[in-house]
Amino acid sequence: MGLEEELIDRYKLVRLTTDEVSIIELNLKNLIKKFTTTKSRSIQKWEIGWKENLIEILNSKDFENALIPKYLTKSKNLRVNGKYYRVEQISDIPLIHHQIIDSLLRKLPKVDFEKIIELGAGSCNNAKLINNLFPNTPLLLTDWSNESISIAKHLTTLLSNKISGAFYDFFALENKVDLFNCLVITVHSLEQIGSDMTVLERILAKRPKLVLNIEPIVEDYETSSEAGTLLIKLHNQRDYFTGFPSWLRDNEKKGKLRILQSGKVKIGTEISEPYSFYIWEPIY
Numbered sequence: 001m002g003l004e005e006e007l008i009d010r011y012k013l014v015r016l017t018t019d020e021v022s023i024i025e026l027n028l029k030n031l032i033k034k035f036t037t038t039k040s041r042s043i044q045k046w047e048i049g050w051k052e053n054l055i056e057i058l059n060s061k062d063f064e065n066a067l068i069p070k071y072l073t074k075s076k077n078l079r080v081n082g083k084y085y086r087v088e089q090i091s092d093i094p095l096i097h098h099q100i101i102d103s104l105l106r107k108l109p110k111v112d113f114e115k116i117i118e119l120g121a122g123s124c125n126n127a128k129l130i131n132n133l134f135p136n137t138p139l140l141l142t143d144w145s146n147e148s149i150s151i152a153k154h155l156t157t158l159l160s161n162k163i164s165g166a167f168y169d170f171f172a173l174e175n176k177v178d179l180f181n182c183l184v185i186t187v188h189s190l191e192q193i194g195s196d197m198t199v200l201e202r203i204l205a206k207r208p209k210l211v212l213n214i215e216p217i218v219e220d221y222e223t224s225s226e227a228g229t230l231l232i233k234l235h236n237q238r239d240y241f242t243g244f245p246s247w248l249r250d251n252e253k254k255g256k257l258r259i260l261q262s263g264k265v266k267i268g269t270e271i272s273e274p275y276s277f278y279i280w281e282p283i284y
């Protein structure tokens, strides 16, 4: 049984009716209109979001629950194999998300890394999964949001003294964080860079040992349904990640990197298809 079928079974997912799908499609059309003028990459919205998580982490006894980003608890609907389903309870969505991320992290080759660095770690919701798999390896959680970095620093005492936080801005020409010989992970953060491949050029130039990207790759989206086509339009309207597969292939041809694994978990949120992945290594 594939992961998609396993999740349908385990979480007793219910297929949406045609009428319910029509409502989602209408919502997608409205979102596409709304995002026409909302192209700015503002740091402010992230600071506000991650501050909310930080306050919950400080006030809650269940800090792991407080790490969940709010966008994972907005809708009970999700896409599996190009069809819409619903979970019984909203708290199942972050559990499904965790199971997918965990399964993709487990695809990494079992080699030692000096350090693991997550770029765009946000509320640091992936830290526990990464730390469980590599408990003895230092884990540096980075972001351009100061609130996110504060969360990472709290995890040093809450989760593991191997965890720390630091500033990293994708668009800065220089970052202090040294990626050399490290495992670099991104989860739904490169989605923010649009088609600016200079961000990746700078990561490649720092010569990490291995890179795992789990991102919405628009080139992998399914095109055979109305909803699939709308999701592509929405992705483009939000100025999300575009051009990554061809950037990787071009650089592979030039002998600058090697793609070790790639694929897609055919699961999406109501408004995105976020679980394509690439594992690649720079050659130098």
Ligand SMILES: C[S@@+](CC[C@H](N)C(=O)[O-])C[C@H]1O[C@@H](n2cnc3c(N)ncnc32)[C@H](O)[C@@H]1O
Residues within 6 Å of the ligand: 046, 069, 119, 120, 121, 122, 123, 124, 125, 126, 143, 144, 145, 148, 168, 169, 170, 171, 186, 187, 188, 189, 190, 192
């Ligand atoms: C959708 S969130 C993903 C967070 C986290 N990786 C996760 O899986 O929950 C996108 C993250 O990218 C970060 N981000 C956006 N633009 C960035 C930039 N220019 N440099 C670094 N991080 C950025 C945001 O602050 C946010 O934390």
